[in-house]
Structure formats: C-alpha cells, structure tokens
C-alpha cells in the first residue's frame with residue numbers, strides 16, 4: 297500500500313489531506329488502497345488567524361471530525377526530522393520516537409513567531425502565534441482582571457507594528473474589557489520602524505493611524521526592546537514602561553523543519569516549490585503554505601498567509617495523488633491579492649492588489665473580515681464526506697466579497 301504523508305494540519309495541511317482524499321476518490325479503485333496519513337503535534341486544526349480575537353471558543357477544530365469522514369488517518373506527534381533520501385520521517389510522541397516511511401511527502405508545517413534573544417522575553421513575554429499561546433495570554437489577562445489596579449496591571453505593550461501586532465493592539469481594548477480591565481487601560485504598539493504598518497504603504501497607513509488613534513492605542517516608534525520584565529518593558533531609548541503584559545509580534549519564519557532539507561531557502565527560511573507545489577530539488581516531496589514559496593502569479597512570491605496556504609494545500613493534495621498515479625498535475629496561479637486587516641471596534645481595512653490600494657475601510661471592511669474569519673476559511677463541519685471532498689477541489693476562489 298502506498299503512503300502519502302502530510303506533515304502539519306494547519307491551513308495548508310488540512311486542505312492538502314482533503315485534496316488528496318478527493319483525488320484518491322476520483323481515481324477510484326486503482327487508488328483506493330493509498331493511505332493518506334496526517335501528522336500534527338495537535339489533535340486539532342487551528343484557525344490560527346483568529347488567535348488575536350476576544351472569543352477563542354471556535355478556533356480549534358478536532359481533526360477527527362474533518363479527516364475521519366474522508367478516510368484520512370491522523371496521528372498526534374512531533375515531527376523531529378525528515379530524510380528525503382530514505383523517504384523517512386522521524387516522529388516523537390509521549391511514548392518515544394518512531395519512523396514513518398512515505399511514497400510521497402507533503403510538507404505543511406507552517407511558520408513560527410521569531411523570538412529574538414531579548415533578555416526576559418522567553419520568561420515574561422506572551423504571543424498569539426498558536427492557539428495554546430493565545431489561551432495562555434487570555435488566562436493571564438483574566439488573572440490580572442482580578443487584581444487590585446497597580447500601574448502595570450492595565451498596560452499592554454505589543455511589540456511589532458506589522459499585520460499581527462496591529463490586529464492584537466486594535467483588539468486589546470476589547471480583550472481587556474472582557475478580562476474585567478477597562479477604563480484606565482493603555483495599549484502601546486512598539487516598533488523599530490518609523491511608522492506603524494510599514495508594509496501597508498502610503499494608501500493604507502492613514503486608515504490604520506486613524507483607527508489606532510480612535511481606539512486610544514499609543515505607539516513608540518524607532519525603538520527596540522532591550523528587556524522584558526514581569527511588570528515592565530525597557531526600550532533602547534531608555535524608557536521603562538510599566539506593563540504586566542508584553543505581547544511579542546515580531547514576525548514569522550518558516551518551520552525549522554524546512555532548514556533540515558538540503559535545498560536553498562529564502563530569507564524567511566522557506567523552500568521553493570514549482571506551480572504544482574513540488575519541492576524543487578527533492579524527489580517525491582511537495583510543500584505548501586508558510587513553509588514554501590512560489591511566484592504565485594508568475595511575478596510575486598507568495599506571502600505567508602492563509603490566503604495562499606489554503607489553495608496551495610488543495611493543489612498540493614490533488615497533485616501528490618495525481619503524481620503517484622501518473623495523472624496530469626494542475627498548476628496553481630492566482631491573479632489577485634488582498635489584505636483584510638482587523639482594526640478592532642473601529643472596523644477593518646480591506647486593500648487590493650500588491651500596492652495595497654484601499655478598497656473599503658471601517659464597518660464595511662469589518663463585515664468582510666468577519667465573513668473571512670468566521671465562514672470562508674472554515675471547512676464543512678457536519679462530518680459530511682461529500683461536502684468535505686467538494687470543498688477541497690483544486691479551484692481558485694474569487695477575492696472576498698464586499699459586504700454592506
């Protein structure tokens with residue numbers, strides 16, 4: 297029996313597994329014995345993009361309900377090593393290490409928050425990179441809500457004024473209120489760049505600035521963090537800000553597993569794939585999502601995003617089975633790019649194109665963001681096999697609609 301091994305069950309991995317199951321089904325009897333096996337350190341599919349939100353009640357979806365109905369096996373294990381020459385993967389579970397062999401591999405282990413060796417960050421910092429980390433932050437805020445109000449209690453420093461940091465800072469007033477801290481709170485966005493949202497360019501930045509001002513979010517720009525303490529953060533300007541909560545949002549880097557592969561890596565540690573999601577220079581290996589990159593429209597490299605991870609996953613899943621059975625592979629080309637940035641109670645910012653022209657902002661953009669976060673990126677959840685397989689078809693969605 298041939299085995300397709302999918303490492304990671306995030307946006308790329310879940311959709312690769314479902315896409316592979318769909319193609320296996322389509323091929324029929326000839327492929328029916330092919331095993332599709334998913335390995336993830338968690339037993340759930342994380343809707344990672346929602347980790348900054350107030351309500352985390354619906355962001356960890358048990359894999360059982362998504363993969364069992366389509367006959368995909370899954371195991372909870374830490375992937376420790378990949379040997380593409382032997383077509384073997386080393387995994388670790390609570391009961392020890394083991395080796396899994398494969399005929400085809402789909403690498404979808406995503407990305408991780410970059411955590412520089414800032415003194416005190418590991419001990420005192422929080423983040424929203426994973427569901428576990430987001431829950432830890434919420435538990436911390438809830439505990440603060442029960443304390444008497446010293447100065448540091450109600451101040452949150454968010455480090456990194458990029459996409460994630462802005463979303464965290466904009467949502468923080470609502471998160472603090474939810475934790476029982478309201479009124480005198482301070483939220484401070486810190487970044488070494490001279491502006492907030494440096495990558496948003498001249499079009500989107502004024503919208504972000506307006507929203508943050510309306511939400512009362514302060515900023516400290518052109519500064520780096522020198523130390524993080526239990527109830528303060530020190531900047532290289534010499535300023536010490538009393539803050540019991542420091543949320544680190546300092547950028548993402550490809551899963552460390554990518555670095556173990558004997559191929560070239562880009563500045564973010566990603567490996568190159570072609571338009572069929574085949575890893576360049578690695579026989580029998582496909583890759584998708586944040587761990588991989590290609591020129592998505594022939595010109596622009598993919599951005600680490602669920603926007604690209606999901607279609608990359610669907611196409612990787614389709615193509616890995618097609619490859620195994622000598623059928624034609626389908627190329628992935630996406631000719632649109634958007635960003636929809638949550639700006640908390642103020643609304644959101646929806647930009648289109650690689651120059652990030654403002655499409656809509658405020659309440660209208662917020663409706664689009666809510667549609668994306670609560671519907672568009674979710675798999676069918678009623679265990680309906682046909683619906684799960686249909687959703688994994690190797691097609692390109694249109695850009696998110698504007699809701700009014």
Ligand SMILES: Cc1cc2nc3c(=O)[nH]c(=O)nc-3n(C[C@H](O)[C@H](O)[C@H](O)COP(=O)(O)OP(=O)(O)OC[C@H]3O[C@@H](n4cnc5c(N)ncnc54)[C@H](O)[C@@H]3O)c2cc1C
Nearest residue numbers: 304306307308337345375405406585586600601602603605
């Ligand atoms: C707070 C936040 C907000 C974001 N907002 C947006 C947004 O608005 N729009 C957007 O497009 N993108 C957004 N992103 C980025 C988006 O979440 C990622 O680009 C996306 O998750 C990438 O999908 P992926 O499948 O490649 O990786 P992931 O979703 O990270 O999935 C990787 C999977 O691999 C597993 N894994 C990793 N390493 C191992 C290992 N060694 N062993 C076992 N399992 C492993 C993980 O448990 C995980 O399930 C946001 C990210 C964050 C953190």
